[in-house]
Amino acid sequence: MKILIAGGAGFIGSTIASACLDSGIQPVILDNLVTGRREFSEGRPFYEGDICDGDLIDRIFAEHPDIHTAVDCAALIVVPDSVADPLGYYRENVSKGIQFVDHLVRNDCRNLLFSSSASIYRADPGDFSVDEDSTIEPLSPYARTKALFETILRDTAASGVLNVISLRYFNPIGADPHLRSGLQIRTPTHALGKLIDVHHAGEPFTITGTDYATGDGTGIRDYVHVWDLAAAHVKALTTFDEVTRTTPYRALNLGTGRGTTVRELVTAFESVTGTPLTTIETDRRPGDSAGAYARVGLAQELLGWKAERSLEDGIRDSLRWYARRDTVLGA
Template sequence: MSRGKVIITGGCGYIGSHTSVELIKNKFDVVIFDDLSNSKEFIMDRIYQIAGVKPAFEKVDLSNPIEADRAYYKHSDAHSIINFAAFKAVGESVEKPILYYKNNLYTLINSIEAQKKYGIKNFIFSSSATVYGNPNRLPITESFQTKRAFSPYGNSKKIAEEILEDFSKAYPEFKTISLRYFNPIGAHESGLIGELPNGIPNNLLPYVTQCAAGVLKELQVFGNDYNTKDGTPIRDYVHVVDLAKAHVKALERLLSGNMKENYDVYNLGTGKGVTVMDIINTFEKVTKEKINYRITKRRAGDVQALFASAEKAKNNLGWEATLSLENMIETSWNWEKTFRDM
């Protein structure tokens, strides 16, 4: 029996595609909205191969209010929206800040305006640990004050959260959860879906896998003079499948009627810090592939260490990360090889 319709914006993207699979497995009817500017339509077939159901699909630019309204009107029988639609390249956002603010914020605003117009009661927002800036202590809890992010991309997430919080105060009949990701990596165990960056990757593990595959010549490690066990920065890496399952748990929380407030936030991470060299060494151990890397100077804006406390998600959502770093690396490498062999 169906548990109702859920609209996934940016559903052909990295986290959106994995979340679509998990929602289908949990008997939700999935509709994907995507403009395919940072994703590929063949991912729809891959979701079908994994989950046995092909989601409905609307090619739509949600930053365009007319297109957005038309798509939401067509699927106004949905009870929930999960919003992944956003540009996400940190470096590009520094070079093109207005592009990022226009796309990421207009997409959100047009979506919540449609939500209000058509009475779609539940909203999950794909946020980021960048909203914490450079915290004064670790691990990071949801009680930490948010700060001006280091990039327009990160700042668009902070502003979006503020918009959603204000919207929730003004319209208490609508419920929202913002999920603050730490560092998503890994891929589906099938090798059919995974991270597919346009151009040179911005994130560490896709850069590592592309170096191992011979697509890129060298990995630059930005600094080895941090106050960590090996001098390289620490991050909290979490498997994308664990993240996808967290969205199902958050949706069930929204639908349960058990939320104390109609707006809430959750960290999604493992609670464990991993250095850049840990990633390289574990990759070489798991895959038996050597990585050509070079130590360079620190990169502007990088912080020494970021890792989460995910106790709130464990206590309120019944979610915690379970997949290991080895599994994250193994599935990422499997996806890289599978994709290159297509």
């Protein structure tokens, strides 16, 4: 099988590509390298450019007419940035996404795996767990781009021209266990990335928001290892026709089924490193929500997938990648 991965030189896209190669699936990579890295595409057919470039998409399919499915990982993803630049986020994540789907359909590629997000949910304040039928109530422009594009894909699938599986990621951590790739951003905005930075700098860690209705007042997340996410994509690709046979649009949660608060994440990090951290507390960031964790029964039922790696595994692999990152990417 051959697939096209848009955003395939980024953190998640490159890890999916590696898992596909390990499983005998050939990825073709498309990335504009705004946040992706050319190093992550080495040894793989690679096209530098934008998902809205119709001529480039046409050339990819002319040179790879046997592409079975497209995987759309191309998006901007930083919540505070989306609050500051909503138009930019709607342009990149929605407008260009529509053009990409047009180009796929024109080239008779009718299968799409879409990288969606758990940020679209309104969690039940009782236990903060969500399934695929939970209320959609995105609180940031970033989350709204994901929810809106899911609506567009659902309507497009209902028209009969496209089959879609939307994979709603929870909070990816870790790295490719073989360290072929990992988080390439040197100034991460997510909690574990910041923990690693302050750990190495000997600085305090800032907890943003302590007044949520969670057990300890801090936000709750479902931290899923990126290699488990990649394995879910392999499962979705190999079962795609079966999963979409009776319905052309499916949305599936990809998480561990376990919620971890920020304070619990700090404790787990201290356990892995053996080093205590100083913490300070501030207000919530714009666009932040209390968070949620996944109910994952549908992914188990339809894909035969469940997360295998622990929170501590994700922390350890993130630290291993941090130590190797500059060797792979340069200082």
